[in-house]
Amino acid sequence: MTKKLERGKDNEQERRYQEYRMKQNNIVIDAITSRILRIHSAEMQKDEVCETVSFAIEENMPKEEIKVSEDGKTGRREWKTDDLTVLMDRQGRLSIYNQEDVLLCADYAGNRKQEQTLSEEELEQLRMEGHDAQSEKEALSFCVTKALYGDETIYGLGDKTGFLNKMGYDYMMWNSDNPEPHVENQTFKALYKSIPFFIVVRDACVYGIFLDNTYRSYLDMGYESSQYYYFGAAGGTLDYYFISGDTIAEVIKGYTMLTGRAPLPQMWTLGYQQSRWSYESEEEVLALAEKFREYGIPCDAIHLDIDYMERFKVFTVDQKKFPDMKKLSDKLADMGIKLVTIIDPGTKIEEGYDVYEEGVQKNFFAKDEEGNIYQNVVWPGDSVYPDFTSEKVREWWGNLTKRLTLQGVRGIWNDMNEPASFCGPLPDDVVFAGDGKERQHKEVHNIYGHLMAKATYEGLKRNDGRRPYVITRACYSGTQKYSTAWTGDNQSLWAHLQMSIPQLLNLGMSGMPMVGTDIGGFGANATPELFSRWIEASCFAPLFRNHSAKDTRRQEPWRFGEETLEVSRKYIALRYKFLPYLYDLCYEETQTGMPLLRSLVMHYQQDKNVRECNDEYLVGDKILMAPVVQQGMRARMVYLPEGTWVDYWTKERITGGRYILREAPLDVCPMYIKGDSILPVYAPMQSIEPENITKLTLEYYPADGREASYTHYQDNGVDFDYQQGKYNLYQFICCQDKPQEMQTVMLHEGYRKYQEICVECR
Numbered sequence: 001m002t003k004k005l006e007r008g009k010d011n012e013q014e015r016r017y018q019e020y021r022m023k024q025n026n027i028v029i030d031a032i033t034s035r036i037l038r039i040h041s042a043e044m045q046k047d048e049v050c051e052t053v054s055f056a057i058e059e060n061m062p063k064e065e066i067k068v069s070e071d072g073k074t075g076r077r078e079w080k081t082d083d084l085t086v087l088m089d090r091q092g093r094l095s096i097y098n099q100e101d102v103l104l105c106a107d108y109a110g111n112r113k114q115e116q117t118l119s120e121e122e123l124e125q126l127r128m129e130g131h132d133a134q135s136e137k138e139a140l141s142f143c144v145t146k147a148l149y150g151d152e153t154i155y156g157l158g159d160k161t162g163f164l165n166k167m168g169y170d171y172m173m174w175n176s177d178n179p180e181p182h183v184e185n186q187t188f189k190a191l192y193k194s195i196p197f198f199i200v201v202r203d204a205c206v207y208g209i210f211l212d213n214t215y216r217s218y219l220d221m222g223y224e225s226s227q228y229y230y231f232g233a234a235g236g237t238l239d240y241y242f243i244s245g246d247t248i249a250e251v252i253k254g255y256t257m258l259t260g261r262a263p264l265p266q267m268w269t270l271g272y273q274q275s276r277w278s279y280e281s282e283e284e285v286l287a288l289a290e291k292f293r294e295y296g297i298p299c300d301a302i303h304l305d306i307d308y309m310e311r312f313k314v315f316t317v318d319q320k321k322f323p324d325m326k327k328l329s330d331k332l333a334d335m336g337i338k339l340v341t342i343i344d345p346g347t348k349i350e351e352g353y354d355v356y357e358e359g360v361q362k363n364f365f366a367k368d369e370e371g372n373i374y375q376n377v378v379w380p381g382d383s384v385y386p387d388f389t390s391e392k393v394r395e396w397w398g399n400l401t402k403r404l405t406l407q408g409v410r411g412i413w414n415d416m417n418e419p420a421s422f423c424g425p426l427p428d429d430v431v432f433a434g435d436g437k438e439r440q441h442k443e444v445h446n447i448y449g450h451l452m453a454k455a456t457y458e459g460l461k462r463n464d465g466r467r468p469y470v471i472t473r474a475c476y477s478g479t480q481k482y483s484t485a486w487t488g489d490n491q492s493l494w495a496h497l498q499m500s501i502p503q504l505l506n507l508g509m510s511g512m513p514m515v516g517t518d519i520g521g522f523g524a525n526a527t528p529e530l531f532s533r534w535i536e537a538s539c540f541a542p543l544f545r546n547h548s549a550k551d552t553r554r555q556e557p558w559r560f561g562e563e564t565l566e567v568s569r570k571y572i573a574l575r576y577k578f579l580p581y582l583y584d585l586c587y588e589e590t591q592t593g594m595p596l597l598r599s600l601v602m603h604y605q606q607d608k609n610v611r612e613c614n615d616e617y618l619v620g621d622k623i624l625m626a627p628v629v630q631q632g633m634r635a636r637m638v639y640l641p642e643g644t645w646v647d648y649w650t651k652e653r654i655t656g657g658r659y660i661l662r663e664a665p666l667d668v669c670p671m672y673i674k675g676d677s678i679l680p681v682y683a684p685m686q687s688i689e690p691e692n693i694t695k696l697t698l699e700y701y702p703a704d705g706r707e708a709s710y711t712h713y714q715d716n717g718v719d720f721d722y723q724q725g726k727y728n729l730y731q732f733i734c735c736q737d738k739p740q741e742m743q744t745v746m747l748h749e750g751y752r753k754y755q756e757i758c759v760e761c762r
């Protein structure tokens with residue numbers, strides 16, 4: 001037992017602390033499963049007006065029995081499921097144990113030691129020199145402090161800058177469009193996405209915590225003190241989930257059971273996509289498509305950035321630049337290329353513009369505290385913001401996508417949905433009326449992009465019937481159900497190429513598997529070498545898109561000369577070759593929440609060498625990529641985890657559990673296949689047309705003579721028929737007596753539910 005707390009009379013911090021402790025005495029713990037607990041404050045239940053709506057958890061969750069008991073004498077309370085025991089001491093501190101009585105996680109026993117804040121005068125001096133000096137942190141309406149034991153590494157937290165291990169940094173959840181180069185320093189506590197979920201790996205255990213709160217939130221991962229980490233929010237009440245499991249995979253499975261999983265994508269969306277701010281005319285787009293075919297570079301999509309619209313008015317098309325979008329999309333379709341268009345939330349204020357007028361008439365836009373429609377400035381100039389917290393608005397917006405899909409557009413790219421604004425931030429008290437339940441901007445901000453993506457997904461699904469293709473910049477927990485995401489405005493910097501790996505891996509460990517960065521970098525100018533290394537490093541990024549900003553060096557694969565063109569061709573072809581593997585991983589993700597790109601720690605949790613590995617990743621569990629992300633490097637150190645690995649390029653077998661040195665000339669991205677794996681590959685293609693795919697080749701990588709097996713998933717790659725059982729599952733087994741390194745199998749023509757087909761690779 002810790003010593004009794006002394007009550008400092010006029011100590012505000014102390015008072016808040018006591019208040020929090022008292023609240024903690026009112027906490028309710030529900031069991032979702034025997035390994036997932038919801039820990040929330042009791043007030044939420046008493047308050048009947050404020051029903052507990054979660055924007056991340058939309059389905060009714062199961063509840064499992066939890067046994068509560070209280071010791072009248074000691075005041076200790078205990079909650080018990082089949083797997084977990086939670087003890088609460090008299091001070092309201094929780095300790096969570098597993099079945100073996102291992103302490104997994106406990107509230108910190110001491111007080112927080114907040115750093116002294118500077119005086120206003122000192123702050124003013126700093127500001128004069130141009131520092132972004134901020135006064136004291138804002139008051140939190142609750143704060144949970146958990147003990148650190150020194151052996152933790154922490155993962156997740158969405159798209160935050162920096163490295164794989166989040167330990168030692170503090171973060172803020174407040175969706176932010178910040179044009180400065182994204183770096184790991186303290187300026188970048190917040191980025192575009194708010195995914196308040198993290199995984200703590202310790203030597204003896206692993207668990208995850210999901211703070212389900214949409215207000216500005218703070219998550220300090222041992223920055224303030226090495227003794228504890230804490231999380232809290234500027235609004236709302238205490239409500240978080242504790243997710244335990246034996247492995248990181250199980251924690252992710254639990255988290256994605258709560259917040260949902262990315263549905264199967266249309267297969268073509270796994271292809272290479274070319275974007276630029278902006279391809280500005282029909283002729284330019286056609287010429288671009290033809291170039292790809294001329295150079296023999298596979299390509300499945302071209303993206304149209306904001307300039308395709310008529311003066312940035314959403315759901316319009318500039319008739320001068322694109323006189324016949326339908327004809328254009330038909331021509332592109334003949335070449336196997338799809339059009340994707342950007343849509344921002346900011347709606348132009350203009351008389352006679354029907355989207356604006358209808359929205360005004362139906363009360364669909366957010367308002368200021370006096371009840372006037374709230375305006376700010378974005379690309380269209382004076383603009384208003386649709387209230388996506390209202391289902392009616394979402395339905396309206398979703399149906400507006402028909403204007404584009406009827407012209408052949410096959411995907412919607414949602415930008416600026418933090419929401420971003422040019423004329424200062426939206427005030428905290430802007431009102432979102434919802435469907436009767438009013439909310440202020442400070443509560444809605446972090447879910448604005450999430451709800452916009454939801455509106456878009458549902459609209460596309462209703463009206464088009466194919467699996468919706470949405471890309472979004474802003475996210476909240478659960479956005480993976482509706483959308484893929486990109487990491488926003490990176491720059492053509494080596495530091496950003498380096499960061500792309502931990503960013504994508506942490507997004508994956510935050511439940512968002514379908515992600516990518518702007519290949520080549522968005523802002524600034526790429527060099528041929530940087531571009532080459534970027535396309536190598538992103539070769540298996542689920543969202544495989546090259547994008548760049550206006551006024552920067554053009555970034556199409558042929559813009560940098562012959563050598564870069566060759567590298568691009570090689571790695572884009574490699575991507576298409578392994579498409580069936582990627583698509584199988586998408587299927588696996590729908591079952592387990594496991595992302596396609598995985599940090600090494602996910603599969604080799606006990607290996608301390610991989611807990612902070614920032615420059616390698618696994619694709620599924622069978623491919624290991626070790627891209628070169630340093631300028632000038634022509635060799636690199638590669639860590640291979642335990643087991644036998646086969647060098648993809650030389651076919652050399654290498655024993656893992658150690659570092660090796662690998663030569664890596666500009667056209668080589670070190671790549672290893674886990675020994676005794678079977679991998680499915682497709683024949684070369686220029687674009688993905690699942691209906692034309694009739695065969696599959698199995699590549700076998702023998703190593704230690706273990707039996708190899710592989711499960712392959714096949715469906716039409718387009719619509720939702722698979723939900724009616726129209727898919728095939730193949731089981732391939734390799735027999736060891738006379739293994740063959742390659743084998744081609746014919747795929748079935750129709751889709752019948754679950755077939756176990758054994759093909760012997762020999």
Ligand code: MIG
Pocket residue numbers: 276277305306342415416473488489522547548549
């Ligand atoms: O204020 O639409 O992140 O991908 O090209 C910039 C123009 C707005 C930001 C996006 C970027 C896009 C750009 N947009």
